[in-house]
Amino acid sequence: MTLSKSQTRIINAMDDVSLSNWRDWRWQIRHCIRDLETFEDLLGIELSEGQRKAFSKTVEKFPMSITPYYLSLISVEDYENDPVFKQSFPSPAELQVTRYDMSDPLSEDKDSPVEGVTHRYPDRVLLLVSNVCSMYCRHCTRKRRVGDRDFIPDKETIGKGIDYIRRTPQVRDVLMSGGDPFLLSDEYLDWILSELRAIDHVEVIRIGTRTPVVLPYRITENLVNVLKKHHPLWINTHFNHPCELTESSRAVLARLADAGIPLGNQSVLLAGVNDCPRIMRKLVHKLAYNRVRPYYLYQCDLSEGLSHFRTPIGKGIEILESLIGHTSGFCVPTYVIDAPGGGGKIPVMPNYLVSWSTNKVVLRNYEGVICSYKEPDSYEPYFCDRDCEKCDLQLKLDDADEQKALGIEKLLADHDRTIALVPATNERLSRRNNDE
Numbered sequence: 001m002t003l004s005k006s007q008t009r010i011i012n013a014m015d016d017v018s019l020s021n022w023r024d025w026r027w028q029i030r031h032c033i034r035d036l037e038t039f040e041d042l043l044g045i046e047l048s049e050g051q052r053k054a055f056s057k058t059v060e061k062f063p064m065s066i067t068p069y070y071l072s073l074i075s076v077e078d079y080e081n082d083p084v085f086k087q088s089f090p091s092p093a094e095l096q097v098t099r100y101d102m103s104d105p106l107s108e109d110k111d112s113p114v115e116g117v118t119h120r121y122p123d124r125v126l127l128l129v130s131n132v133c134s135m136y137c138r139h140c141t142r143k144r145r146v147g148d149r150d151f152i153p154d155k156e157t158i159g160k161g162i163d164y165i166r167r168t169p170q171v172r173d174v175l176m177s178g179g180d181p182f183l184l185s186d187e188y189l190d191w192i193l194s195e196l197r198a199i200d201h202v203e204v205i206r207i208g209t210r211t212p213v214v215l216p217y218r219i220t221e222n223l224v225n226v227l228k229k230h231h232p233l234w235i236n237t238h239f240n241h242p243c244e245l246t247e248s249s250r251a252v253l254a255r256l257a258d259a260g261i262p263l264g265n266q267s268v269l270l271a272g273v274n275d276c277p278r279i280m281r282k283l284v285h286k287l288a289y290n291r292v293r294p295y296y297l298y299q300c301d302l303s304e305g306l307s308h309f310r311t312p313i314g315k316g317i318e319i320l321e322s323l324i325g326h327t328s329g330f331c332v333p334t335y336v337i338d339a340p341g342g343g344g345k346i347p348v349m350p351n352y353l354v355s356w357s358t359n360k361v362v363l364r365n366y367e368g369v370i371c372s373y374k375e376p377d378s379y380e381p382y383f384c385d386r387d388c389e390k391c392d393l394q395l396k397l398d399d400a401d402e403q404k405a406l407g408i409e410k411l412l413a414d415h416d417r418t419i420a421l422v423p424a425t426n427e428r429l430s431r432r433n434n435d436e
């Protein structure tokens with residue numbers, strides 16, 4: 001791997017740096033840029049007095065931390081518009097709190113049965129194993145926590161989360177997140193992964209990490225050797241802009257993919273960074289070329305301090321419109337809004353169903369061509385009362401997941417008599433109850 005010009009410049013501006021230091025992730029963490037003077041020094045730029053004041057006020061509430069590696073991706077010429085700068089350098093706009101901002105918009109703290117676990121969906125949980133990040137993303141959805149108590153939970157705390165998973169048999173998928181799980185040592189990760197693997201009902205383990213983007217040197221051969229002992233293991237990372245796919249990043253993505261780890265990417269739609277169909281298309285193509293499947297595109301959450309990053313939902317739909325049909329299906333991420341209040345991720349996309357009658361549907365494609373699809377004249381709908389023994393469809397009962405119908409699924413199912421879902425606070429119904 002060769003060093004870029006700005007990497008060479010930064011290395012020269014730092015004392016006592018050798019190339020092997022630069023590529024040592026622990027060295028990178030020890031040398032994270034957390035103050036303005038170092039930031040200016042290393043980039044060779046000078047901010048105005050006003051900018052400095054605004055900076056100090058902002059970091060009092062939301063601190064800064066940037067790895068030297070990630071800093072070196074900022075192009076100094078037009079740094080104020082640089083996507084890496086915007087994701088890493090505090091903006092005074094973070095202090096604008098709007099009426100709709102919340103500190104925990106996804107109610108992760110409320111859906112937490114034990115410390116460090118968020119159990120929101122029926123069959124999978126989020127396990128927070130780290131409260132540490134190397135780079136503090138300015139758009140962090142858990143901004144309320146950034147920097148306030150940087151620590152790695154001890155074995156006892158994580159063990160309680162693992163105990164919860166052990167005694168909750170419906171959990172078949174565990175998503176390790178944080179903070180960044182890859183800031184744990186290889187040994188510690190190995191311990192957590194072994195504990196989870198020892199649980200029979202845990203089929204899949206996922207890790208969410210931004211280290212391939214902000215600290216690629218973390219993905220060492222030793223780490224990859226640890227990870228590949230615990231398959232099936234999936235990794236989701238977080239690239240937001242094509243410029244983040246550097247030579248170093250691409251090399252570690254290849255290393256992870258070669259270890260048989262399926263890679264996904266979760267981007268956040270950010271005003272001024274990637275709210276552009278051409279940038280997004282370039283990003284998803286570069287990801288696919290590097291064996292990373294674009295998984296989610298997130299609408300920016302309603303967390304406090306993010307208002308300057310938010311776009312209308314229409315921007316995301318416009319981006320999807322420019323992807324679906326135009327490029328490989330597996331390059332198209334699912335665009336999701338994480339529902340405020342804890343409802344989970346809700347997918348949104350352009351409408352393709354234009355109209356329908358009893359036996360025909362009218363659809364439009366990405367080109368605007370309108371076509372019709374003739375549905376079968378006869379289809380024997382069969383009544384499903386979940387008596388699978390009597391059914392002709394072949395499902396070995398051992399393979400059948402026993403899950404009761406949930407939510408909208410209830411309204412569609414024959415075997416459930418629910419005919420309406422009613423909000424807990426429906427006025428008309430509370431009147432009924434009072435009458436009784």
Ligand SMILES: *Cc1c(COP(=O)(O)O)cnc(C)c1O
Binds near residue numbers: 118119120125175345
């Ligand atoms: C995103 C998320 C998951 C995983 O969702 P998938 O759609 O399966 O990727 C699980 N739990 C929580 C709390 C989440 O926010």
